[in-house]
Amino acid sequence: MTLKMRHIFRAASVAMLWLAALCTPRLAKAQSEPQLSQYWAVPAYFNPAATGTSDFVRIRGAAKLQWLGIENAPKTFLAGADSPFKIGSKRIGAGVNFSQQGIGLFSNLQINLQASYKLKLFKGTLSIGVQGGYYNSKFKGSEIYIPDDDDYHQSGDTSLPTQDLAGNAFDFSAGLLYSHKYFSVGASVLHILQPTVKLSIDGSEASDTHEYETSLPRMAYFTVDGNIPLKNTLFELQPSMLVRTDFSDFGAELTARARYNKFISFGVGYRWKEAVIAMVGAEFKNFFLGYAFDYPLSAINKASSGSHEIVAGYSLKLDFSGKNKNKHRSIRIM
Numbered sequence: 001m002t003l004k005m006r007h008i009f010r011a012a013s014v015a016m017l018w019l020a021a022l023c024t025p026r027l028a029k030a031q032s033e034p035q036l037s038q039y040w041a042v043p044a045y046f047n048p049a050a051t052g053t054s055d056f057v058r059i060r061g062a063a064k065l066q067w068l069g070i071e072n073a074p075k076t077f078l079a080g081a082d083s084p085f086k087i088g089s090k091r092i093g094a095g096v097n098f099s100q101q102g103i104g105l106f107s108n109l110q111i112n113l114q115a116s117y118k119l120k121l122f123k124g125t126l127s128i129g130v131q132g133g134y135y136n137s138k139f140k141g142s143e144i145y146i147p148d149d150d151d152y153h154q155s156g157d158t159s160l161p162t163q164d165l166a167g168n169a170f171d172f173s174a175g176l177l178y179s180h181k182y183f184s185v186g187a188s189v190l191h192i193l194q195p196t197v198k199l200s201i202d203g204s205e206a207s208d209t210h211e212y213e214t215s216l217p218r219m220a221y222f223t224v225d226g227n228i229p230l231k232n233t234l235f236e237l238q239p240s241m242l243v244r245t246d247f248s249d250f251g252a253e254l255t256a257r258a259r260y261n262k263f264i265s266f267g268v269g270y271r272w273k274e275a276v277i278a279m280v281g282a283e284f285k286n287f288f289l290g291y292a293f294d295y296p297l298s299a300i301n302k303a304s305s306g307s308h309e310i311v312a313g314y315s316l317k318l319d320f321s322g323k324n325k326n327k328h329r330s331i332r333i334m
Contacts, residue, residue, distance in 0.1 A: 033190070033219055033244070034076040034099060036062060037269055037277045037292040040240045040255065041311045044082045044095050046221045047188035048114040049129030049177035052084035052093020060313035067296070067304040074103040082114065084318065091118040093127065105143055106214075109136040110171065124180035129188075136168040137197045137214050165212055169195035175221075186223045191216045217246045234261040265290075274298060275307070288313045
């Protein structure tokens with residue numbers, strides 16, 4: 001089998017699996033969460049308790065092209081911002097994030113508002129966070145193509161949607177995060193309500209004769225991050241780990257990074273039974289730019305050269321001392 005035929009076969013297989021799941025009475029569960037290798041750079045995306053954990057307004061954006069070379073493979077774009085606030089002597093965090101993911105004929109959009117409350121505990125800070133948001137899912141039924149010699153589906157099957165479908169739902173998530181000078185430990189559950197989205201013809205309230213549904217599966221995350229300065233050097237070791245599960249499948253990632261002079265960082269990662277990862281990043285005057293390359297370890301490497309990911313961001317320092325060190329006089333009274 002030629003490489004081109006492998007590409008076609010894999011793409012067709014993925015499309016048929018999604019189509020079969022969508023058109024059965026049961027719910028379809030898509031890859032609902034971005035699979036980011038630089039997860040440590042966007043902690044608030046996976047845990048609302050991570051909002052406002054520093055003295056900076058943090059703005060982050062990320063893009064990932066997964067399994068390059070395979071048609072209709074996942075493409076993810078996300079952006080978010082979070083900031084700390086003080087109300088009297090109490091400190092809180094607030095944030096917003098946005099993500100859009102395309103996989104096969106599905107397109108998923110999420111928009112979330114976040115808030116967290118901070119408590120001093122054991123020389124560190126315990127953060128309790130919640131988020132509520134809007135979830136929208138679309139399926140391009142108009143782009144379904146079934147060959148005449150297909151053994152599993154017929155092009156005239158009336159149960160297959162021939163028009164684009166869309167639906168939306170409310171989403172809710174929560175998390176905990178304990179932050180210390182040298183480490184942080186977090187746990188979160190996203191999509192607690194497991195919202196079900198009823199898909200209807202795009203622009204209408206109901207499909208003609210068939211009802212299609214998709215769901216956003218509940219996801220649990222556990223994260224650990226470290227920041228260990230090496231004595232008498234300008235290096236810091238920054239190990240991290242992410243464990244995720246939808247209570248039926250399990251995934252884990254281990255990352256080992258080193259940062260030099262708070263400027264340049266580099267490291268490697270391993271996604272359990274899926275990929276090895278190389279990454280590099282740089283920080284300059286509150287700007288951050290990071291790149292990661294995933295090389296697949298599964299049989300998918302016969303059709304894909306790997307995945308590319310970029311994360312960029314900016315951090316703005318806030319002053320909570322109560323004194324404004326950058327006072328400006330109005331031009332009206334100068």
